[in-house]
Amino acid sequence: MSNSSLELTISVPGFSSFDHGVGACAMRNIDMNMVPSNSLEDQDDEEISGGGGPPRKKLRLTKEQSRLLEESFRENHTLNPKQKEALAYQLKLLPRQVEVWFQNRRARTKLKQTEMECEYLKRCFGSLTEENRRLHREVEQLRALRVxxxxxxxxxxxxxxxxxxxxxxxxxxxxxxxxxxxxxxxxxxxxxxx
DNA sequence: AAGACTCAGGCCCTTACTTCA
DNA sequence: GCTGAAGTAAGGGCCTGAGTC
Structure with a gap:
């Protein structure tokens, strides 16, 4: 994370969105679905920023944006407003988009973790079931030994x-x-x- | 000090869109 | 080309903690 961008940002409490033209947001003219021109793949982004938006057009983050977001996520799973603003500025995204990305990323992490725990519990269940069967067999054998x-x-x-x-x-x-x-x-x- | 209210931020669920097999 | 599944950005509701009155 570059902290040079931190110096450029002004955190304005109560202005979490982009359309106020205050603080750091005034320095940028970012469209909601604007994709930087260095995108490596799928670049059919005409009419993306069209104002009369009937159905919403989905933004795809570039590889570089995703990489930086992942990098930032590894350091911190949550961002404070200044970090969010700085990262958004660096990525040429809206703070809201960064926020949403982190939210979804946390959800994905949690889901993956839950799936892993589920697999672990399944394995535990399997081995315990096997152990239970074994012990039952042992009990039967011991019973059979009774004269x-x-x-x-x-x-x-x-x-x-x-x-x-x-x-x-x-x-x-x-x-x-x-x-x-x-x-x-x-x-x-x-x-x-x- | 305690309660009502507001606000920001997080989580959860869902939707809408894209990509891929 | 069509289709269904998977992935994911974003919307909206609800909850919670902090600040204010």
Missing amino acids: GPPTVISPNTCQPLPASTLTMCPRCERVTTTTTTTSNASVKPSTLTQ
Whole structure:
């Protein structure tokens, strides 16, 4: 970014548009859709600036303009009014056009970032699904290895509990006791045997 | 000090146009 | 040459923070 143009600009609060003829805007006579003559490609810009504009004609930025805008965007994703004015002057564009370009550029950046995050989450989902499948298989294999119902020793009587009082916790898939008559019978991992 | 109002700037959604396959 | 998709400049609405009264 050249700061020499900064010295030429006057920031006038409240005059964000071009048609006031004050400050830096007075130095330029820029048409809305004027494309500098050094454009490298598509130059069918007759009647672009025609005043009786029925449908709006779309401006295409030149490669050089795009390059400078990108360069500026790399330094700052937002511009203050002075920077905007200076850049607009340098590019022979309106401050509004620079502003719009930055707005759209920020939106594109955000969109790209969102797409990347989406891809990342998809990959995460895929690997987690695979891990989940693997763990389920492992659980099935471990279940298949069981020879009989687990024997649980009551902490009170030190006698084996009847198998009918045992249930499988659906959440953690651990064996618990149902509270029937022996209400204070709890299962400690150490007392659970296969 | 608090609330109403205004204004500028940003974001989002959309439209209109261009380019390209 | 026609067409649909993708890219993008620009319009308009809404929100928010700062300044003023």
